[in-house]
Amino acid sequence: xxxxxxxFPTNINQWQPINLIPDQYTADNLYDYIDxxxxxxxxxxxxxxxxxxxxxPKEADIIVDIFDMGDSNGAYGAYHNDIRDQKEIxxxxxxxxxxxxxxxxxxxxxxxxxxxxxxHELNQTILELGKCIDRQIPDKGNPPKIIHVLPDKGLMKSHxxxxxxxxxxxxxxxxxxxxxxxxDNGCEGVLVRYSLPESQEQFxxxxxxxxxxxxxxxxxxxxxxxxxxxxxxxxxxxxxxxWEFKSILIHQKKNYxxxxxDWQKKEIGDLYLNQIINKIx
Numbered sequence: 171x172x173x174x175x176x177x178f179p180t181n182i183n184q185w186q187p188i189n190l191i192p193d194q195y196t197a198d199n200l201y202d203y204i205d206x207x208x209x210x211x212x213x214x215x216x217x218x219x220x221x222x223x224x225x226x227p228k229e230a231d232i233i234v235d236i237f238d239m240g241d242s243n244g245a246y247g248a249y250h251n252d253i254r255d256q257k258e259i260x261x262x263x264x265x266x267x268x269x270x271x272x273x274x275x276x277x278x279x280x281x282x283x284x285x286x287x288x289x290h291e292l293n294q295t296i297l298e299l300g301k302c303i304d305r306q307i308p309d310k311g312n313p314p315k316i317i318h319v320l321p322d323k324g325l326m327k328s329h330x331x332x333x334x335x336x337x338x339x340x341x342x343x344x345x346x347x348x349x350x351x352x353x354d355n356g357c358e359g360v361l362v363r364y365s366l367p368e369s370q371e372q373f374x375x376x377x378x379x380x381x382x383x384x385x386x387x388x389x390x391x392x393x394x395x396x397x398x399x400x401x402x403x404x405x406x407x408x409x410x411x412x413w414e415f416k417s418i419l420i421h422q423k424k425n426y427x428x429x430x431x432d433w434q435k436k437e438i439g440d441l442y443l444n445q446i447i448n449k450i451x
Contacts (some may be wrong), residue, residue: 175220176236176306183295185226192220192236210251211237213335215244224299230287234299237280242311243358247332248280249273255328259297261304263311269293272300277311279303316360316379319426319449321442324371329363343374344413350396351427352389356381364442371438376429377446383425390422419443423450 178187193203197216200208204219211219222234239245242263249264252273259267262274262281270285270293283299285292314332331342336353343361345351353359359378364371380386397418419430419439428446433439 182298183291185224185295188223192222195219213338214247215240233284235282239278241278243314245275245278245280246313249275250330253328261300272296276307277309321445324364324366326363331361334358373433374431378427380425386422386425386427423447
């Protein structure tokens with residue numbers, strides 16, 4: 171790297187950079203570049219985005235987007251905003267490779283490289299570009315600490331979503347039209363899915379860390395009251411304002427709120443709740 175810019179060779183398999191100095195965007199003008207997902211990156215703390223374009227005559231272009239997310243938590247969250255169930259390629263801290271695209275995160279960066287077509291040489295060039303960026307980031311970075319309180323057994327690693335914003339959680343798992351979980355500045359959370367085929371169980375877990383224990387305690391109490399009151403409303407009225415679930419466990423431990431949702435056997439829900447409680451320091 172030179173300053174905040176990444177360095178690239180002038181030619182990779184005859185693809186050449188159109189702009190060695192990238193187009194640059196911040197949280198304030200990211201909508202000008204990304205129409206759909208800009209709010210996702212903004213909610214996770216994006217600082218800058220560096221956009222490069224590579225071209226080769228008679229071949230499809232390659233887009234290289236490098237997101238400076240401010241820290242590895244934001245980079246992890248940006249990467250895991252999508253379901254990650256494709257091939258791991260061993261680049262960065264985690265990576266996913268498909269026919270004409272590569273996504274990975276490392277340190278404070280989330281990188282997305284996309285070919286606008288599909289060919290063997292284009293795909294090889296995408297990998298070379300990814301490796302080139304990877305080599306220039308010395309620190310691998312760590313997943314958010316909240317991830318470590320998750321039990322391993324049955325965890326669907328393709329369905330992990332880290333968030334700092336209620337709206338982002340709502341995108342992946344609808345909770346309510348209102349921020350009844352009180353997620354605001356200083357909060358972080360994770361939504362994960364578990365699958366236990368031997369028990370014929372699939373369920374969701376939401377864990378939220380608040381700045382203070384008192385805040386978590388109040389939210390847990392209020393949530394139990396809201397859910398109790400919601401039983402009095404007709405289904406069609408309730409569905410428009412709060413999520414439907416088959417079963418739920420709500421627990422507060424220190425400054426954490428834990429929700430175990432849609433388990434079929436209560437002993438399974440209790441087991442995972444206790445494991446999470448024991449992992450919280």
